[in-house]
Amino acid sequence: MYIDTYFSSFVDFPGNAAPYIGAFRPDLVALSVAIAIFGGWAGMMCLARAEKLTVNNEGSGALWKIAGGLAFGGAIWGMHFIGMLAFSLPCGITYDFLTTSISIIPAILASLTALSVVSQQRYNLHLRLVIGAVLMGSGIGTMHYVGMAAMRMPAIIFYDPQYVILSVIAAVVLSYISLAVVEYGQRQTSYRFARQIIAATTLGLAVASMHYIAMQAAIFYPILEDIGPTGRLADVVLAIFVGLGTLVLAGGVATAAFAARLKESVRNLANEARRRTMAEKEARADQARLQAIFDTAVEAIIVIDKQGTIRKWSEGGYRIFGYTAQEALGQNIAMITNGISPQEHQRYIKRFEESREARVIGIGREVSGLHKDKTVIPLELSVGETKIDNEVFYTGILRDISVRKKIERELRETTRAKEANEMKSNFLAHMSHEMRTPLNAILGFSDIMRAQTFGPISETYVGYSEDIFSSGNHLLSLVDALLELSKVEQNAQDLELTDITLPTLISDAINMLQKRAKENSVTLSVLLDNDLPETVNSDRGKLYQVLINLITNAVQYTPAQGRVTIRAWPCNELIKIVIEDNGIGMTEEEVEFAIKPFGQVKNAFTSDLSGTGLGLPIVHAFVDLLSGKLEITSKKGDGTKVEVMLPISLEKQLAERQAAVG
Numbered sequence: 001m002y003i004d005t006y007f008s009s010f011v012d013f014p015g016n017a018a019p020y021i022g023a024f025r026p027d028l029v030a031l032s033v034a035i036a037i038f039g040g041w042a043g044m045m046c047l048a049r050a051e052k053l054t055v056n057n058e059g060s061g062a063l064w065k066i067a068g069g070l071a072f073g074g075a076i077w078g079m080h081f082i083g084m085l086a087f088s089l090p091c092g093i094t095y096d097f098l099t100t101s102i103s104i105i106p107a108i109l110a111s112l113t114a115l116s117v118v119s120q121q122r123y124n125l126h127l128r129l130v131i132g133a134v135l136m137g138s139g140i141g142t143m144h145y146v147g148m149a150a151m152r153m154p155a156i157i158f159y160d161p162q163y164v165i166l167s168v169i170a171a172v173v174l175s176y177i178s179l180a181v182v183e184y185g186q187r188q189t190s191y192r193f194a195r196q197i198i199a200a201t202t203l204g205l206a207v208a209s210m211h212y213i214a215m216q217a218a219i220f221y222p223i224l225e226d227i228g229p230t231g232r233l234a235d236v237v238l239a240i241f242v243g244l245g246t247l248v249l250a251g252g253v254a255t256a257a258f259a260a261r262l263k264e265s266v267r268n269l270a271n272e273a274r275r276r277t278m279a280e281k282e283a284r285a286d287q288a289r290l291q292a293i294f295d296t297a298v299e300a301i302i303v304i305d306k307q308g309t310i311r312k313w314s315e316g317g318y319r320i321f322g323y324t325a326q327e328a329l330g331q332n333i334a335m336i337t338n339g340i341s342p343q344e345h346q347r348y349i350k351r352f353e354e355s356r357e358a359r360v361i362g363i364g365r366e367v368s369g370l371h372k373d374k375t376v377i378p379l380e381l382s383v384g385e386t387k388i389d390n391e392v393f394y395t396g397i398l399r400d401i402s403v404r405k406k407i408e409r410e411l412r413e414t415t416r417a418k419e420a421n422e423m424k425s426n427f428l429a430h431m432s433h434e435m436r437t438p439l440n441a442i443l444g445f446s447d448i449m450r451a452q453t454f455g456p457i458s459e460t461y462v463g464y465s466e467d468i469f470s471s472g473n474h475l476l477s478l479v480d481a482l483l484e485l486s487k488v489e490q491n492a493q494d495l496e497l498t499d500i501t502l503p504t505l506i507s508d509a510i511n512m513l514q515k516r517a518k519e520n521s522v523t524l525s526v527l528l529d530n531d532l533p534e535t536v537n538s539d540r541g542k543l544y545q546v547l548i549n550l551i552t553n554a555v556q557y558t559p560a561q562g563r564v565t566i567r568a569w570p571c572n573e574l575i576k577i578v579i580e581d582n583g584i585g586m587t588e589e590e591v592e593f594a595i596k597p598f599g600q601v602k603n604a605f606t607s608d609l610s611g612t613g614l615g616l617p618i619v620h621a622f623v624d625l626l627s628g629k630l631e632i633t634s635k636k637g638d639g640t641k642v643e644v645m646l647p648i649s650l651e652k653q654l655a656e657r658q659a660a661v662g
Contacts, residue, residue, distance in 0.1 A: 037204030110139015
């Protein structure tokens with residue numbers, strides 16, 4: 001059983017006549033195989049190019065697929081008819097023009113479809129290769145058998161089914177191998193060209209194998225009918241037609257490839273233009289950011305060349321030195337340095353270039369600069385070297401450290417003052433201790449003498465002993481005040497908190513000073529608010545000392561027939577104690593002077609009054625220690641008012657403060 005010419009049915013081979021025996025020209029056979037290989041190579045190259053563009057999302061892949069389909073489809077068609085020209089029969093062969101022309105269509109469509117399927121990256125590779133190979137093999141077979149149907153001769157063509165199936169299988173298998181070689185080769189970087197040659201050769205051999213196996217399947221049985229020449233192509237005409245057709249296809253391939261290349265070039269140019277635009281935009285943005293940093297930096301950023309000429313000047317330079325950029329650019333750096341000439345700057349730069357020894361360049365150091373108004377400015381300088389286009393520049397960053405220098409100077413002075421104060425306090429504590437022992441003896445013996453304990457003495461010596469005792473007491477009070485002040489300055493005072501009955505404490509202080517007030521003819525009066533709490537939590541000894549010192553000062557500096565008033569009342573969580581007199585009063589400057597150690601105001605009224613000048617400083621220190629506030633209001637000749645604000649419960653306040661600190 002054989003297949004008929006148009007694959008429409010199976011027929012029995014008539015056995016009363018011998019079939020024609022065909023022959024092949026080896027040179028045309030070789031040419032047909034070469035055309036198939038070349039067409040396979042062109043198709044594979046177009047496929048590889050299309051896949052690369054698809055992966056990179058660069059477009060133009062469709063044009064390369066069209067070019068590949070035209071190249072390979074045309075190669076199949078050209079190979080077939082060159083192979084047919086190589087084949088001859090004793091009866092002669094012509095070809096139908098229309099069928100010959102139509103036969104190229106399945107070749108191109110199958111090739112284009114196969115290449116499109118293989119390049120679909122979203123599907124499994126093995127599935128793509130199988131489908132592509134089947135489509136390509138089917139296209140090769142379809143084109144071959146349509147081309148065979150174009151043959152016109154005094155014979156009928158029958159096909160051996162086994163060879164037909166074998167030809168299609170050969171086309172499919174070899175197509176699969178060639179496509180697999182190309183696809184797997186795309187993932188490798190080594191021997192890529194060799195893989196492409198192997199794939200093209202395999203694909204060309206697939207076409208040639210299918211063709212010549214299929215030719216073995218064809219059996220030409222002679223008939224007696226005369227075949228007219230109408231619409232027939234002789235061998236020479238077919239050769240010319242195939243040649244022209246191949247040229248047309250080559251032109252189509254070239255056109256598609258050129259269009260794809262042109263599209264790629266346009267896309268690449270557009271991408272390059274976009275990249276350059278983005279690069280320029282980023283460069284401008286970087287420049288703007290750099291300029292913003294350059295202009296807003298607090299430090300002065302100055303760039304000079306090897307000659308010391310200023311090439312770049314920041315806004316910080318104007319803020320520090322007073323020169324604008326227009327005034328500074330082009331000038332020598334010596335204009336802002338203190339005592340360094342342009343020649344000295346050049347020697348420094350030359351010495352660094354020769355020895356590379358960093359003295360200023362490459363390290364930081366403190367220098368002095370010169371303001372536009374000739375003021376000397378302490379600066380911190382860092383210098384770096386930069387080489388741009390074979391030209392050397394030096395970038396200096398200068399920071400005004402005037403504030404830091406002032407703080408350092410004040411810190412040194414504070415440290416020296418603290419050390420001196422500690423030395424003074426230690427000296428006072430030591431000397432007070434040494435003075436207390438002889439003072440006790442002086443006071444004891446003078447008290448015995450003025451009491452005439454061991455017998456009467458003359459009135460003159462009694463007066464002397466009174467003076468000795470009074471002077472000793474005054475000196476002892478000075479020693480005690482010095483010791484107290486020394487403890488305050490050394491923060492050696494401890495709080496002994498207890499609940500105090502404030503009215504009783506005020507009464508005790510007044511009783512102690514009542515005698516002195518009477519001697520000075522000064523009236524003491526007390527006004528206590530009814531809402532005054534029964535007890536106040538504070539340090540009794542220090543609060544008592546505050547009251548004693550303030551009332552003593554009020555009595556001492558109030559003339560005869562004057563009045564001193566002590567008042568106290570609650571104020572929220574505080575107690576306000578006011579001691580007011582109508583004495584000599586003080587100016588604001590004298591008040592500031594009086595609260596300093598040994599600051600004793602002297603005038604005609606106080607010139608004969610003794611005092612240490614330590615009372616108010618001790619009061620001020622004790623009030624601070626008790627978390628209170630001291631305020632002195634005085635007017636010259638119109639008396640003085642002292643207000644003391646103290647917490648009702650110092651223990652509670654200290655606990656709350658500790659809790660807030662954590």
